[in-house]
Amino acid sequence: MDVFLNQCFQIISQKDLLKNSQLVSLAGEDCLEGVVEPPARDGWDSKLEYFLAQVGFSVGLGNVWRFPYLCHQNGGGAFLLLYVLLMVLVGIPLFFLELAAGQAIRQGSIGVWKHISPKLAGIGFSSCVVCFFVALYYNVIISWSLFYLGNSFQYPLPWQECPEHGNTTVEECAASDPTTYFWFRKALDITDSINETGEFNPVITGCLLAAWTIVCLGMFKGIKSSAKVMYFSSVFPYVVLLCFLIRGLMLDGAAEGIKYMFYPKLEIWGEVQVWRQAATQVFFALGLGFGSVIAYSSYNPRNNNCHRDALTVSTINFLTSVLATLVVFAVLGFRAKDVAMRCVTSNLKVLELVSENFLDRHLLPRFNISDASSVSLESYSDWFKAHGARVPGNLTDCSLEEEMNKGVEGTGLAFIAFTEAMTLFPGSPFWSAMFFLMLLNLGLSTMFGTMEGILTPLTDNFKVLKLFSTVIGFLIGLLFTQRCGNYFVMMFDDYSATLPLIIVVVFECFCVSWLYGADRFLDDIEKMLHWRPPVVYKYLWKYVCLLAMIGLLGASLLRMCFKRPTYTAWNRATASEETLEYPDWALAVLAVLIISATLPIPLGYIHSTLRNRTRRNSIGSGLGSETGGVYTKCSTVECDTPVAALLDEHLERNGIPKDSPLTEENLQLLPQSDGVDDIEESTGV
Numbered sequence: 001m002d003v004f005l006n007q008c009f010q011i012i013s014q015k016d017l018l019k020n021s022q023l024v025s026l027a028g029e030d031c032l033e034g035v036v037e038p039p040a041r042d043g044w045d046s047k048l049e050y051f052l053a054q055v056g057f058s059v060g061l062g063n064v065w066r067f068p069y070l071c072h073q074n075g076g077g078a079f080l081l082l083y084v085l086l087m088v089l090v091g092i093p094l095f096f097l098e099l100a101a102g103q104a105i106r107q108g109s110i111g112v113w114k115h116i117s118p119k120l121a122g123i124g125f126s127s128c129v130v131c132f133f134v135a136l137y138y139n140v141i142i143s144w145s146l147f148y149l150g151n152s153f154q155y156p157l158p159w160q161e162c163p164e165h166g167n168t169t170v171e172e173c174a175a176s177d178p179t180t181y182f183w184f185r186k187a188l189d190i191t192d193s194i195n196e197t198g199e200f201n202p203v204i205t206g207c208l209l210a211a212w213t214i215v216c217l218g219m220f221k222g223i224k225s226s227a228k229v230m231y232f233s234s235v236f237p238y239v240v241l242l243c244f245l246i247r248g249l250m251l252d253g254a255a256e257g258i259k260y261m262f263y264p265k266l267e268i269w270g271e272v273q274v275w276r277q278a279a280t281q282v283f284f285a286l287g288l289g290f291g292s293v294i295a296y297s298s299y300n301p302r303n304n305n306c307h308r309d310a311l312t313v314s315t316i317n318f319l320t321s322v323l324a325t326l327v328v329f330a331v332l333g334f335r336a337k338d339v340a341m342r343c344v345t346s347n348l349k350v351l352e353l354v355s356e357n358f359l360d361r362h363l364l365p366r367f368n369i370s371d372a373s374s375v376s377l378e379s380y381s382d383w384f385k386a387h388g389a390r391v392p393g394n395l396t397d398c399s400l401e402e403e404m405n406k407g408v409e410g411t412g413l414a415f416i417a418f419t420e421a422m423t424l425f426p427g428s429p430f431w432s433a434m435f436f437l438m439l440l441n442l443g444l445s446t447m448f449g450t451m452e453g454i455l456t457p458l459t460d461n462f463k464v465l466k467l468f469s470t471v472i473g474f475l476i477g478l479l480f481t482q483r484c485g486n487y488f489v490m491m492f493d494d495y496s497a498t499l500p501l502i503i504v505v506v507f508e509c510f511c512v513s514w515l516y517g518a519d520r521f522l523d524d525i526e527k528m529l530h531w532r533p534p535v536v537y538k539y540l541w542k543y544v545c546l547l548a549m550i551g552l553l554g555a556s557l558l559r560m561c562f563k564r565p566t567y568t569a570w571n572r573a574t575a576s577e578e579t580l581e582y583p584d585w586a587l588a589v590l591a592v593l594i595i596s597a598t599l600p601i602p603l604g605y606i607h608s609t610l611r612n613r614t615r616r617n618s619i620g621s622g623l624g625s626e627t628g629g630v631y632t633k634c635s636t637v638e639c640d641t642p643v644a645a646l647l648d649e650h651l652e653r654n655g656i657p658k659d660s661p662l663t664e665e666n667l668q669l670l671p672q673s674d675g676v677d678d679i680e681e682s683t684g685v
């Protein structure tokens with residue numbers, strides 16, 4: 001360290017003779033950034049505010065509609081265990097890493113990585129791109145929630161019965177069911193495939209405009225205003241979830257639903273795809289790699305206990321997922337039981353007819369088939385298993401599980417299955433309004449986080465207008481409000497936030513634990529918190545997380561190469577869903593998505609290397625040594641007095657107040673040096 005300080009000192013004093021700004025940037029950002037205290041910025045008004053914001057960001061729509069579905073598809077209780085394991089081994093350590101990095105360096109994602117080494121700035125840009133992609137489609141889901149919320153204030157609810165056309169029921173609705181019909185035809189007016197764009201859907205476009213307006217207003221004054229909104233929007237979802245849980249547990253079928261869900265299928269532990277999905281969900285749920293966690297924690301006081309935050313936020317996140325899963329399965333169990341009981345009733349009617357001239361009396365059930373309401377689902381299925389197939393009349397088994405398996409994925413879960421279940425509640429408009437208001441709040445608090453993940457690093461580095469970014473977000477968002485928009489939402493959800501996210505996190509973890517050094521990072525945290533986090537984090541970062549993520553990356557890449565990506569489309573003619581392959585152009589879009597989110601990493605590296613090389617050539621051998629390595633740099637805490645004092649003096653002499661942030665603009669104020677300008681011009685830097 002001393003050697004390095006000396007180097008910095010030397011360079012600066014040497015160049016001080018040369019006077020001015022370029023000297024400062026030429027002496028290597030490496031020295032400079034360690035020396036000058038990070039710019040002063042406003043912080044959270046209270047710890048509670050920060051905490052709610054962090055929880056609000058991480059707990060999102062994913063907890064309600066992704067987690068329950070994954071859990072249900074991948075082995076129920078066994079998936080929960082796997083999830084907890086991955087969260088403890090990979091999720092929490094990386095979450096802690098991001099929290100600590102943001103808090104120590106006090107900048108957004110770009111600044112944080114640039115601070116560690118200018119060559120790594122690309123990681124921050126990648127985070128921003130991922131955040132941007134997620135913000136784009138997330139807000140579309142919010143606009144759907146707004147649409148449903150707006151339609152909830154009527155009785156009966158518009159998705160309760162099929163609309164009549166003249167005297168006949170609309171065919172598409174009769175062939176499916178009212179909620180499915182409402183979703184695909186009334187809300188989305190969806191096209192048959194991603195190839196037919198269809199025209200704009202005006203209502204949804206209006207809702208999207210409303211959603212972006214709300215987001216823009218909510219974050220108008222940065223974290224100050226969104227934090228106030230957060231008091232409501234982070235807490236309200238819990239109130240609703242608890243109400244739904246209590247209501248749900250009282251429903252007939254809830255117990256079956258929950259039992260079905262938690263029944264552990266341990267064999268799934270051997271499937272790579274299940275591990276992949278669990279790990280991806282851990283990343284997505286905690287918001288790792290988005291840069292938002294870093295952005296939020298960068299507004300913290302330096303002595304904030306970010307280790308405890310990491311533990312509490314991720315635990316709350318997990319418990320919320322479990323809570324949401326309980327609610328979803330209680331309600332779906334109720335819906336499935338309702339369907340199954342109706343099936344039993346109609347089957348018993350058939351059986352009654354058949355039994356009149358049916359000889360084989362002993363095949364008939366013991367229970368009273370003429371009174372369906374007295375027959376339980378279990379006794380019916382027991383009887384069906386034993387004799388059902390030998391009785392004429394094509395009876396069905398009325399399986400509850402089969403019903404549970406239908407339509408519980410993604411948008412289908414929230415907007416079809418759950419919506420349908422709620423129509424069966426007494427006072428259905430109230431419950432559905434509550435539900436969509438909850439989705440809205442879950443989504444909004446997360447949106448604030450993602451926007452902060454984009455804006456904090458950019459405003460630290462460049463000045464961009466908030467309004468501008470919302471307008472861009474809305475304009476690109478129009479892609480999703482065409483009639484085929486739902487297919488794009490699915491595409492973004494499946495691909496933009498998975499692979500790039502993993503790549504970003506792999507680099508983050510590698511850079512901190514190997515390039516910067518896990519020990520050194522722990523030293524920094526110790527200086528900041530005044531106690532040293534357990535050394536186990538070092539091994540988790542260096543080996544466990546990194547290997548786990550490289551494995552995950554491999555699994556995801558292999559899957560992408562060997563399985564042609566598909567999506568679920570709605571076929572109007574058959575009034576049913578079908579799985580289609582993406583056309584070639586859509587695959588190209590998909591590739592562009594993934595590449596544009598990951599490309600900043602190598603580009604940033606190349607850019608910085610080229611710049612260093614130019615500099616080295618122009619300054620001569622003296623500077624080469626410390627800009628040449630991946631980096632050698634003072635950490636914020638370590639680099640203090642001598643060089644800092646010198647710089648301050650230098651700044652003051654040039655009329656810049658000591659504590660003013662060292663932005664590009666400020667540097668421009670300094671007198672220009674001729675020689676350097678020429679070099680920079682001639683090399684195009």
Ligand SMILES: O=C(O)[C@@H]1CCCCN1
Nearest residue numbers: 058060061062284285287
């Ligand atoms: O699970 C979710 O819905 C969010 C998405 C954005 C990052 C944090 N988690």
Ligand code: NA
Nearest residue numbers: 056059442446
């Ligand atoms: Na949220």
